[in-house]
Amino acid sequence: MSVFNLTLVLYYNNPNPATMATNSFILTFLGDVMLGRLIDQLLPNHVDSPTDARKAAHFKSEDPSLEPTKYTPSTPWGTTLPLLRTSDLLLINLETSVTTTSSPWPNKEYNYRMHPANLAPVLHAARVDYTSLANNHILDYSTEGLIETVWTLKEAGISFAGAGENTDEAYKPAILYLPRSLQEYHSRRVDGEKVLSTRWSQQEREVLDAPGTGYPVYVYSASDHPQEWGATVPNFHFIEYSPATRERLRKLLMRNGSAAPALKIFSVHWGSNYKWCPPDHIRSLAHFLIDECGVDIVHGHSSHHVQGVEVYRGKVIICGCGDFVDDYVVHEKYRNDLGAVWRVIVTGEAKSLVLDRLEIFPTRIDQFRANQLDKSDKDHEWVTEKIRELSGKLGTAVRNDTGDQGQILIDIR
Numbered sequence: 001m002s003v004f005n006l007t008l009v010l011y012y013n014n015p016n017p018a019t020m021a022t023n024s025f026i027l028t029f030l031g032d033v034m035l036g037r038l039i040d041q042l043l044p045n046h047v048d049s050p051t052d053a054r055k056a057a058h059f060k061s062e063d064p065s066l067e068p069t070k071y072t073p074s075t076p077w078g079t080t081l082p083l084l085r086t087s088d089l090l091l092i093n094l095e096t097s098v099t100t101t102s103s104p105w106p107n108k109e110y111n112y113r114m115h116p117a118n119l120a121p122v123l124h125a126a127r128v129d130y131t132s133l134a135n136n137h138i139l140d141y142s143t144e145g146l147i148e149t150v151w152t153l154k155e156a157g158i159s160f161a162g163a164g165e166n167t168d169e170a171y172k173p174a175i176l177y178l179p180r181s182l183q184e185y186h187s188r189r190v191d192g193e194k195v196l197s198t199r200w201s202q203q204e205r206e207v208l209d210a211p212g213t214g215y216p217v218y219v220y221s222a223s224d225h226p227q228e229w230g231a232t233v234p235n236f237h238f239i240e241y242s243p244a245t246r247e248r249l250r251k252l253l254m255r256n257g258s259a260a261p262a263l264k265i266f267s268v269h270w271g272s273n274y275k276w277c278p279p280d281h282i283r284s285l286a287h288f289l290i291d292e293c294g295v296d297i298v299h300g301h302s303s304h305h306v307q308g309v310e311v312y313r314g315k316v317i318i319c320g321c322g323d324f325v326d327d328y329v330v331h332e333k334y335r336n337d338l339g340a341v342w343r344v345i346v347t348g349e350a351k352s353l354v355l356d357r358l359e360i361f362p363t364r365i366d367q368f369r370a371n372q373l374d375k376s377d378k379d380h381e382w383v384t385e386k387i388r389e390l391s392g393k394l395g396t397a398v399r400n401d402t403g404d405q406g407q408i409l410i411d412i413r
């Protein structure tokens, strides 16, 4: 038995929570991760797209760091990689389809896809545990492309929610686990390598499989656009701001009753692009999710730029994470090249996880990679002041001091 699993056994066999050591975990959230189009052309495998290949060749000719030997599956994560790899769980919004299918969804302005052979190497490099699929690009190559995306994620041992092979798979939560050793056991993956269950002894498996072991974390995903997919694709989790949607969400999220998970996360692609403040109907839905559906963390994305944070009744609403990595043109006012690594620090108690604080590490997309910003960088100040201003409008204070790596701090409890 490894030391880690032995610790797990001792920890969960201890019947008295008061004598347990403090058990702190880091949940890391990223906004849009768009690995298609030019990034796909820079990675080792590419879908067939002569136009994108030509554009990528132009960038490569001007920047040697984009050459194939330099731009590897780890490169899109840039200098954030150590931060990502030290998380206990890493959750992202995957803003592209993963397919070689060549039939795009018709009459859509942008259609993204990445080669399936890139997915596992890139996501395993950062130790991604979960991807949200309810967004406005997951069906860019139609249902066939979505199904290939889902199969590729399953093969890679990465959890997902928000879209799937059928309605049930789209709506139901991904079930993750803390501590990380338990998550690795359930995903059958350690350090990016798929491992066989023979890695664990019979005794270890009995402990890890026992009811009540560890902290189950449920993650749901939904999107409020595109309306067309909501109307025509049953295996896409579409939501509206209507009483009917609320009733459905209440039933879905409260289905487990007393066997509730230790933590419930709702990851949602919502709102208009390039709007600083979420409108009232979005705030109201977020409050509803916390008040009536037992949600602890609302992981919002879609706007392309950072938005504010609202701490609400001991829970947290991240309105918009901003884009994390992509190949987009930069909007000078909204600075969609600036985003963040969002970490929620939680403490394990007897059966639940309590939210302690939010730590926000500002990032910038430079040459198709996400880089963590130093506190002395003027863009770090830009992100800090923007989050301070926008969170203030939602009644939430950003601390005046920063963390040891210059991270922005927001207390939750």
Ligand SMILES: [Zn+2]
Pocket (backbone or CB within 6 Å): 032, 095, 135, 136, 137, 269, 302
């Ligand atoms: Zn989007």
